Amino acid sequence: MVITLQELQMYRNFDELASDVLDLAKEILPDKLIYLTSFSDKQQIILKLSNEDTSILLTEGMVINLNETVCNRIDFKNKQPLIYEDIKDGTCSVDLRDILEEVNIKSYLGIPISLVNGERFGTLCVAHHEESQFDKKSINLLQKIAKMFAYYLELEHFAYKDSLTGLYNRHYLSRYFEDHSKTGGVLFFLDMDGFKEVNDIHGHDTGDLVLKEIAIRLQKFVNEHHDAFAVRLGGDEFIIHFAQLSTREELSKRAEYVLNCLSAWNNKFQLSTSIGIVSYPVDSNINLKTLLKNADNALYLSKTAGKNSYKFFKEKI
Template sequence: MVTTFQELQMYKNFDELSSDVLDLAKEILPDQLLYLSSFSDTQQMILKLSNNDTNILITEGLVVNLNETICNRVDFDNKQPLIYEDTRKESSLDDLRNALEEANVRSYLGIPISLMNGERFGTLCAVHDQESQFDKKSVELLQRIVRMFSYYLYLERFAYRDSLTELYNRHYLTKFFEDGSKSAGVLFFLDLDGFKKVNDIHGHDTGDLVLKEVASRLQQYVAEHPKAFAVRLGGDEFLIHLSGLSSQEEMGKQAEYVLKSLSTWDADYQLSASIGIVTYPVNGRDDLQTLLKNADQALYRAKTSGKNTYNFF
């Protein structure tokens, strides 16, 4: 599950701490341009630079396709740094040759940043427009800095994630609305049909597995929709936030897709879902509690009309 840039902006003191990380790294490698990056499944974003006065053409906020970056070659599985003291002498970089020369990158050191659960976060990198030598002690010190940064990321992430499913939690949803959403949005308020029977017959451990699988399916869905995210509100209640749906017809199609994804199970579970749908306009004044109350009413009507369906508020 990817840590989004939107989530990072909610973290307390993220900007200050990332600056501190780069300052410490700069003490170790004073001649290098250092930067922090984060990954999505397909892209890399440059979060923070140690300085902008450099010949290297890398800027804060730059987003590039992950497959076209040198950082994508860092060994996250074994948590090993990637070192190229002279990129021009590396035949393995032939496919990136033009990009590296355009950016004036001659040497590269990439330290993997992983979360406590093993998920890739991004990299701490040092680059230069000349050949460089990276001694073992310097690399080890940078790895220790990265390890401390990972602990911070874990603690912040834990505040905004549901511990069972790793979906966003109610705290994240509240913060999202407190910070203000300038665009219109849609909330799908989901409740599982038949979940209590699963717990009663198969036990709570099985129930937890079902909730994790529901979360996985919702995460797959939102990954296909820009700016969408999924939340576990508690128990077997979930929420999907969507943007860019302008008509009830399109909202209905998306709701039907979600319902279908939650109605097929390999095991002998009589499970489905019901959805209450509520919308809010650009710069809408309805607060989150009002939206959830309205969505809950729509959800109730969906359940009373036969379940495995959706209803608009």
């Protein structure tokens, strides 16, 4: 799963460590611009620059279409750097040369940064507005720095992940709510109908496989909604969080989709889901504990209504 910018902002001391990484790299190549980037599914984000006072036209926070970046051409599979000491010497294709010239880069070195499981995170890059030479020793040192940074990312990444399903965990939801409780949003609280029987009849190993499949389906759903993420609270309880408030009609459509998605099991398992839905407005003072309690109350109404259904939380007057 791609590490989002929102997730990065929760990492302990990320900004400080990113600065330290660039400082170390500058010790190796002091006259060059060094920068860190991250990838999303479709974009590259410039996370941090070693300095802004440069003739190279890159800025922190810049977002670039991934298909239009040089970094996307790096060989992540074999963990090999991409090197252009002179973009006009014929080794650089015309389209890449145009991309680099547009931001006034005449020489470029891109080091891949990947998580331990091989997933791409982004790059550690070196750029200069003149032709340059990158010696093997400098490249090796930069690769070691990138590797150490990747270990840090791995530790932070999995601190917020459920070890079985790979979805975000309760810790991530809590941290998110600490930082974004005033922005408003919607929670879908999901509980699987019939999951206990799966464990009792088929065993816990099969139950774990079912939970993983549920996670895959939920992740596919949230990937189609840019403001959403999925959480496994524990057991067979899941949360889908939407960062933007929507109409009741739109939320009903999303709930119906999730119900259909989690009830199709080819008759192998008698599984469905029940959903409790709760919204919280912008500048709300509600805490996460109360929000989850309200969502659980709505979930209870859904269960008692016959399962495989959804209910909205209603404030008691």
